[in-house]
Amino acid sequence: MENFIVSARKYRPVTFDSVVGQQHITGTLKNAIHNNQLAQAFLFCGPRGVGKTTCARILAKTINCENISDKSEACGQCDSCISFQNGNSFSIHELDAASNNSVDDIRNLIDQVRIPPQVGKFKIYIIDEVHMLSQQAFNAFLKTLEEPPTYAIFILATTEKHKILPTILSRCQIFDFNRIRIEDMANHLAHIAAHEDIQYDQDGLHIIAQKADGGLRDALSMFDQIVSFSNKNVTYQAVIDNLNILDYDYFFKLTDAILIENPAQVLLTLNDILNNGFDGSHFISGLASHFRNLLVAKEPSTLKLLEVSESIRMKYLDQAQKSSTGLLLSALNIANQCEINYKTSKNQRLQVELALLKMCHLSSAIKLSQMGSIQLPEASEGLKKKRPDLAQAPSTPAPAVKPSVPVNEEKPSTYTSSAAPIATVKEQAVEPEPLNLPPKVKKGAWGSAKSSMPSLPDLNSIFDSKVEEDGGDEPSLVKGTEQEEISQEQFIQAWKVLATQIKKENRINLYTLMTAVPPKLVGNKIEVDVENMVQMDVLSTAKIDILNYLRPVLRNFSLDLHGVIMEHDLVRKPYTSQEKYQAMVQKNPLLETLRKELNLGLS
Structure with missing residues (x-):
């Protein structure tokens, strides 16, 4: 129990090649050592547990190694390497900026930098969590960081790069560490499990790697926890039970x-x-x-x-x-x-x-x-054959024809749900009051005036066969070819019937607009006087409903509706003395002659 060391420390990498998932960092550092092109300051940035401090220690040990290998790796056997591994090196210093973040701590560091190394070629300072330094400490550190002695190298590590002053960033070589891939972490855990003689399930190791969110240290901590929980048998079920993960x-x-x-x-x-x-x-x-x-x-x-x-x-x-x-x-x-x-x-x-x-x-x-996007050939052809007949004789009754394919009522398709002729539908509708229509209109099409006129949506359904299919849900105007001449009396009578029905539907704004000023019929153009843009919007919204009623009733499908804003003559009352005098002069011009003869002025 006393000799137990957690996996994050026991299997901490000691060479560049053993670092997991940061090959772009380790390759650059090895080339810099090999070519003797070391910078005076390094800044290692990245999330927690991805190897920043580990790489900083490996770099410091390798720089001072007396027998660097051909692969730019530390030998681990020289005096410098052994003293570093034992934690008593005089040339490599680690500083925790979280607890040493004042100006005095940085001044002590600067005083130490002035002393050359007693062992090794370089004096290396590793400052962890450097973003914790205060503003004054950063400013005190600037000059030394920009022009350090030739034997001094600074390695800064941080998880929050955005908190470091730009003047510090500009003086360092910046290395951004990536989150470690799940596959790399799973393979590393499998290697440790094999070395420790632990039974494992590959699916379980993947779950641990996913839960770690790119941090290898977190993955190793969870691995140790599950090894203890499962008695050295890391299975998929043991992992999801211990880490409370959704299966x-x-x-x-x-x-x-x-x-x-x-x-x-x-x-x-x-x-x-x-x-x-x-x-x-x-x-x-x-x-x-x-x-x-x-x-x-x-x-x-x-x-x-x-x-x-x-x-x-x-x-x-x-x-x-x-x-x-x-x-x-x-x-x-x-x-x-x-x-x-x-x-x-x-x-x-x-x-x-x-x-x-x-x-x-x-x-x-x-x-x-x-189903709604499929147009059935038989039904569509049948409708196309029916429509010319309906346009010519909309009041002629005909037997209902059932569609050959059933149509879903909840989701209408591109063809109408019923192929019944238009006249059959008309006879089923509730008729409006009789109008003085042209001689061609038969009373049988509308019936007698036993009840009130149907609402506008019902009237629209009567003329479904003439509606243009736009592919949308917005209402459209009924179409036809008839253009009967309309007298002003017939038009006003139809207009009043429509206004009465609109009043029953509680569309008071539109009813007031339709009855305030009698509309004018100029050819096929209906002009309605409106007082302002608000009434113009009301009229525009109801335009389709109005025309869908008037066109088939008056048998003229060229009718159109327009709003005309009435011009108001604004009379401004005189206010000043000059304005009052001018108003009096307009009524009696002799007043101006009297003023001039008496040489009077305006007060």
Whole structure:
């Protein structure tokens, strides 16, 4: 027990070649040593646990080594190497800037720099967490860092590069350390496990590497913890139990239930996950990552982007073949929105359950969408044959024709859901009050005035056969070829009937606009006087509804509607004495003659 050393210290690299995942750094440092082109100051930046301080120690030891190998590595056997390994080197000094961050500490360091090394060629100072130095300490350190003695080398290490003064950065060679790849960490853990005679599972080591988030020191700490937990048997199950990690199997099981549209299984799986102590936000984030991995696995060329073990990669590949790209993209979007709204939701579990239920019905929604985008030949041809007849004789009744293929009522397709002739639909509608229409209009088409006129949406449905299909949901004008001459009396009568129906629908603003000033019919152009832009917007919004009623009723499909802003003559009351006098002169010009004869002025 007394001799136990944690893996992060026991297996700390001692040579450049043994550093994990930082080949671009170690290669540059080895070349600099080999070519004798060492800088006076180095700055090592990067996340925690990626090897900054380790590389600084290896560099310091190698620089002062008396027998550097051909590969620019320290021999580890000379007096300088042995004294450094024992921690009693007089030429290599380590300073913790977190606890020595004052100006006095930097002044003491500067005084030490003036003394040449007693052993070795260089005097090396490693300053860890250098961003913790105060502003005054940085300023005191500037001159020494810019022009140090020829035998002095400074190696600075920090995790927060942005906190260091630009004047310090400009005096250093900067090396940015990367996060260590998952594959490299897993292989390093496997090497340690083999050396320590520990049984391990490759999937378990990958989970440890993923949890470490690029930091090898964190990975080694978790590895030691799991070795103790599992009694030297690092399995996949032991790792997820000890580190409280959501198992891949949960996500694979959940996705299978979504693919077969089984909401009961989805909700039960979520309940198991929450009962095991996992947070809903953590779960939905993991599910989004799972869908992302499935999208990556859809293409063999991108399969290498999955940072998982080989067995898990095969599971992703198998499930990706069963899933459509559209479903995965939609599910990923739902999961992303749920994650965004999770923290602000009062009922967070309901937020997650609602997202999962939406995912369960994605397959049905995609199928309905595909059905809606398919135009059936028989039905479309039948409609094309019907429309010319309807345009010529809209009031002629004809027997209803059923479509040869059933149409989904929830998701309308590109053809109409009923192929019944227009006259049949007209007879089923509630008729308006009779109008004095041209002789060609038969009363049978509209019926008698037994009830009030139907609402505008119902009238629109009557003329569905003449509506241009724009592919959108916005209302469009009915079309036709008839252009009957309209008398002013017929137009005003139809206008009043329409205004009465609009009043019953509680569209008071539009009713007031239509009845305030009688409209003018100039040829085929209807001009409505409006007082301001607000009324103009009301009229523009209702334009389609108005024309869709007036055109077929008056049998003139060239009618158009325009608003005309009325001009108001503004009369300004006289205010000043001059203005009052001018107003009086306009009423009686002799007043000006009297003023001039009497030589009067204005007060």
